[in-house]
Amino acid sequence: MNTPILQMRGITKTFPGVKALQNVTLDVKRGEVHAICGENGAGKSTLMKVLSGVYPHSSFDGDILFENEPCTFNSISDSEKRGIVIIHQELALSPYLSIAENIFLGNELTKNGWVDWRKTNLEAAKLLARVGLSENPVTPVQHISVGKQQLVEIAKALSKEVKLLILDEPTAALNDEDSGHLLDLILHLKGQGVTSIIISHKLNEIRKVADAVTIIRDGKTIETLRLDEGQITQERIIRGMVGRDLDSLYPDRDPKIGEEVLRIEDWSVRHPQDHTRMVVTNASLNVRKGEVVGLAGLMGAGRTELAMSVFGRTYGTAVSGKVYKHGREINTSTVSDAIKHGIAYATEDRKHYGLNLIEDIKRNISMAALRKLAKGGWVDKNQETIVANSYRQSMNIKAPSVAAITGKLSGGNQQKVVLSKWMFSDPDVLILDEPTRGIDVGAKFEIYTIITKLAAEGKAVIVISSELPELLGICDRIYTLSAGHITGEVPIADASQETLMHLMTKEKE
């Protein structure tokens, strides 16, 4: 139990402009369950990609010792040969193939060059028994639940004679019952000698299964806590996770908060495919004129899902609840209704949901409110150019002209185009989802200044962010979400990273 199986030393991985990992150390002992904790974007998944060979050996610095031998993986298949198997949060199963076919995909059992179906199904059945799944191996994967699919993934890993199993947020997509079963299985496999690394920020799960916890923050190892030394406590984990460096500056502001503009009551949303899963449960919140309200939550807490379901039902099914604007109930069931009622939502994923990257700046800015520029269905292009130019100046969009293609702009300038688009639609309420994601520090300050200015103009602003210092820096009030529930509402005067993290990791009563 006390011999190390994996040692990662001095791992440093840089992406253009960002150091994702800096000198990270990870020690995993044979036969233990080792949890990795950290906020969104701390570098957990990057570290696992380094370990499993997704990022080839030459693309990072540092050494990996597996069973005391150095590793130089260039692809996932290299690491799998050594018995390291990673299961991603998004399952990599082919829905139309059978369970048995999926288990042996890429690793088919053959006889004389032809697939040996008898053996395939027989071996699959044995593996399914090991993970405690009583399904016929010939069942197509699409016909079993997500929880069972996760078990098929583990069976697939076992078929490769796994020594080290890496699970990236394995319970993120599961309901409580399936989660419990999965955690039991991890403990069961531990009894059979399989070492596991589990990425999770659900503290109850970690307390249940983990023998050790390594905390990562801003791409650095903070510390490794060990169960046998009595170090795994909620206090200790939270203290390690928060306390990001306050590297950004925030503009001064003098909030002038007026009457309530938007109120959401008893908002519930179910997952679009898995209708048994509640993604948001009875959430209620409000935002006032001139106020910046934060929405804090860890991955999977349901922040984006809450916002998008309010904004024209663009996420989820069985959405229920009421939206009030200035005290009157409004209908926001389509995007154009939401826009008509003065709501704007700037997405966290501007490349896929925010911008038409093959079009120029002016056409992106006018996209959500083209009617304002048109008479009788015909667009006044001169007016459009004038409008776009005024935003280019006021938002300081760095581009040769408003005819520049948005796909060629930097992340910060793209974000300014997205914000311009929504400002031109003249909303009363702006929901900004991760407004500074993927943006360098200088541009971040500009975005904060814009947010501050919007509030000063009397807009109601909701900011969704994974960066607690950012929320503390610009918000007047912060709501916390955990597993789809609003777990707290904290005025800025009472808010700190620790108090917020406590609420963000709070479990349901």
Add this chain to the structure above:
Amino acid sequence: MSALRESLGFLASRLRQVGIFVALILIVLLFQVLTDGILLQPQNVTNLVVQNSYILILAIGMVMVIIAGHIDLSVGSIAGFIGAVSGVMIVHWGWAWWIAIPACLLVGALVGAWQGYWIAYVGIPAFIVTLAGMLIFRGLTLITLKNQQITPFPDELRALGGGFLPDISGGTSVLEWLTVILGVGGTAAILFQAIKERRVRRKFNLENEPMAWFAVKTAFIALLMLIITFLLASYRGTPIVLIVLAALVIIYSALMNNSIFGRHTYAIGGNLHAAELSGIKTKAVTFRLFVNMGVLAALAGLVFTARLNSAQPAGGTGFELDSIAAAFIGGAAVQGGIGTVAGAMIGGLIMGVLNNGMSILGLGTDYQQLIKGLVLLLAVGFDIFNKNRSGRGGGSALRTRFKLKTTPPAAAESAETAADRPVAVPASSRQESTVRNS
């Protein structure tokens, strides 16, 4: 010297648009030589226009559908079906042409609405719906015609296919003067419009087209217009269908560039999710695009029927492929969001000149199909090649080279790589951002 270099640099950045135009001219010159001058004889130029008019009409609707990210395989069958319907209405029922034509266009709109409903509101891919439509409307054509052609049509309808504007000089002049007036007037209008637009762009500091290039391009287009005018005027004048086509090109170009509907079409094709999240009613736009395609297919069917003076069971067969090829050769992007009506017209003319030139040379349809297929493959292959070289956004390989030569290496590199570089997010958070799709 610098003006020349500037022009060349600009030319390189518009390689696709300029290239297709140059390709058309080269193909025309090639066949002019190969056919010993027959290609550009006045009568043949008139033939070229009339022969290709229905493909060009279809290509207008097709490029719009393609810009929105869809496809329509059924237009040939719809054109055939409307031809059959017009035969029944006009020849069997004796309807007047001015009732029958609007009625046929209405039937086309209904056909388009039928397909648009399945595509936009039910969500079946356009490829499947229109493949089904290709069979359905061919079947309905055969049923309507009872497998026999309907003929003859009255002269008023036939004028739509083979008629000319009246000769105001009464046939005494060498040149047909109405055509000259229209041609010169049209050329003047184009010059006026081009200069006006350039002035507006300069006013807003959007102009990146060098003066020299603008002058050469505009003068060249004007010259081309005048040559075509001269050729048409020295035969029988202006085909009526050319007037129809010119009107359609002007109206639809304006629609795609300046109307809310056109701009929403580009937005949908460029990024469907972003369009939806910007409040664009994507289903309604898609539905209307197919209704429009139905109307244009009906018009093409009428022109074709009028030209042949008969509604035939196999009428319109293969039109869909020619019009799709026209749109793609004319620069439309397979994944949507990019394309122009004018480009589709040039693409259609390239196909038309190839058809016509090879027919004059006496090449069989076997070789014609082979060569047309290769041209389509090369044109789209050229696009993909360009895109792979310079990333999404439609730059060109040549421009990359120009920039690397004329700017310091470091600056050039940062300018070029900035677009393709992944956003500087740690990979973990990028992955986390996609969780709601899981």
